[in-house]
Structures are given as structure tokens and as C-alpha cells.
Amino acid sequence: MQWGQIKSLFIVCFLILDIFLLQQFLKTMDSRSPSGDISEPKQEEVLQENIKGLDMLPEEQVKDSFITVKARSFTADDVEKVKAMNDQEVFLLSGGNLLYSELKEPVAIDSDSTNAEKELTLSEIVLSGSEYTYWGQDEVSGALIFFQTNNSKPIYYSQSSFVVAFTNSENEITSYLQAALDEVDRQDPKTMISAYQAVSNLYKAGELIDSEITETPAVGYYSFVDLDEGQQVFAPSWHIPINDNQHYVVMGYEGQFSKHENPMFVRNTIRKAQDGIRESQLEEEEIEQLRKVYQGLLESTRVSDEE
Numbered sequence: 001m002q003w004g005q006i007k008s009l010f011i012v013c014f015l016i017l018d019i020f021l022l023q024q025f026l027k028t029m030d031s032r033s034p035s036g037d038i039s040e041p042k043q044e045e046v047l048q049e050n051i052k053g054l055d056m057l058p059e060e061q062v063k064d065s066f067i068t069v070k071a072r073s074f075t076a077d078d079v080e081k082v083k084a085m086n087d088q089e090v091f092l093l094s095g096g097n098l099l100y101s102e103l104k105e106p107v108a109i110d111s112d113s114t115n116a117e118k119e120l121t122l123s124e125i126v127l128s129g130s131e132y133t134y135w136g137q138d139e140v141s142g143a144l145i146f147f148q149t150n151n152s153k154p155i156y157y158s159q160s161s162f163v164v165a166f167t168n169s170e171n172e173i174t175s176y177l178q179a180a181l182d183e184v185d186r187q188d189p190k191t192m193i194s195a196y197q198a199v200s201n202l203y204k205a206g207e208l209i210d211s212e213i214t215e216t217p218a219v220g221y222y223s224f225v226d227l228d229e230g231q232q233v234f235a236p237s238w239h240i241p242i243n244d245n246q247h248y249v250v251m252g253y254e255g256q257f258s259k260h261e262n263p264m265f266v267r268n269t270i271r272k273a274q275d276g277i278r279e280s281q282l283e284e285e286e287i288e289q290l291r292k293v294y295q296g297l298l299e300s301t302r303v304s305d306e307e
Contacts, residue, residue: 053213064236093276
């Protein structure tokens, strides 16, 4: 073999070796890259490691609509209807947008009864009671929380659409506050983000580290923006229950979220009633009576970290 051929052979061999070494180098650099598929954990794996109960998430794609609502104004006729249902002393507050009633005879409600049974009991003492669904019992005060429904879905944590029923030591309803909304308009339905995406949004925001989903998430409505003349827009939203006592509501289109706890919601309804006294047509004696009542109710809902 001539020297020229030998030299050409060496050149080809070294070229092949260089290509091989370059390939190995690129593979190594790719594996060290933070965006590389090999080292980057999949989002699903991350959620599985940090959140229990992901198997409870519904998989179906849901469509729902924005709804526009306005506050229902209770009338003198409504007061008479309530009194006819049960022997009650009824007060209209906040210009008629809030109703407060004290039962002359407490109404027993079994804590072990089903949600449907609690709702039936409510419907016997509350105006349009069939529009409300049982939400839960405040672990601090014992008050029972009912949310008004729209299209058979709850309106989450709205200070304009609830019944909060206060109970005594024997778990009997002694009084309640009620507010309600009427639908004005409903837009065309659009596809919502999935329940999985809602949970993922919460995790990315640092909200669900070492948490557990304790109930199957469901779709309801949540306040989106205030409009003129007392109207509000509510967006279809996911309710994500966490660790039995924390409740996240995630907007169904954009994914914004808010966090709620039942004791604070009950306290806010009582404060709403306190404020509503100013817009009532009550006698001075009745006003003073209600002020004392609401102050006592606030004391019963005080949580440990409040002054």
C-alpha cells in the first residue's frame, strides 16, 4: 500500500472518531440541560408526589356559561309567607336584600342526616328553601351553611346567595340569615379548564404542597365582577376541597383562584347583618336587640388566632 493511501485512511479514521466523540459530547450536554426530557420530571409525576386524591378528579370536559344576576329584594309579602311556614320573628335588613329570622320553637336537625334531609328541613322554614343546597357545618360555631343554586349548581361563597342557620347546643336551628340572587342573563357555554388543570394551577402557585383532595371537585359559580344597579357576573368555577376544611374555587376559563374556610364565611355573614341594620326600617328597640344578637353570634364564631 502506498504512503498516500495510508495517510488518507488515517484521516478518514480520525474523522469518524471525531464525529463519534462529538455525538457523545452533545448527548452528555443534553442530559444536563434543565429543559431536557430525561431530567425534567413530568408535571403529572410532580403532582402525584405532592398531592393525594388525584384519582378523584373528574376527567370529562365541561362546558358552562357566565351568568349575570341581581340581588333579590325580600318584600313584606315574603315576610308573611315565611311566618306562615313556621312561627318566626322576621326582620328585613340591607334595604330588603337580607332576611333575618328567629324561630319561636327551635327546629331539630340531625347532624347524621343526609344532605337531602337537611335541605328538606330547611325548605320547611325558609322562603324558596328548595333553591339551596347543604354545604357544611362551621366547626367553630356549629352554624349550618347552605348555598343557593343556579342551574342545579351551587353559587360558591357569595355574600349575596346563602342561608346560614345558627344552632344551639342540641343542634337545633334557632335563627338564620338569608340572601338570594335572581338570574338576569346567561351567555353561551364555553369549554372550561379541566379539574386537573385547576389543581395544577393551584400547585404552581404554591398552594397545594403535601395536600389531599378530600372530595370530588365539582362545578358551580363564583363572583367575577360587579356591575351597575346591583348586578354581578358569576363565572363557572371548580371547587377543589383540600384537607377537609380548606376550599379553593378556581375560575373555569382563566384559572384565577381564591381560598375559603367556613368559619370566616359565617363571620362575614354576621358582619353583613350588622351593617344591614343601618339600611333597615326597624324601631330603635329592635335595632338594639339585633345588635346584641349579632355581637353574641360573632363571639360564638371567634377563631383562636383572633383578638
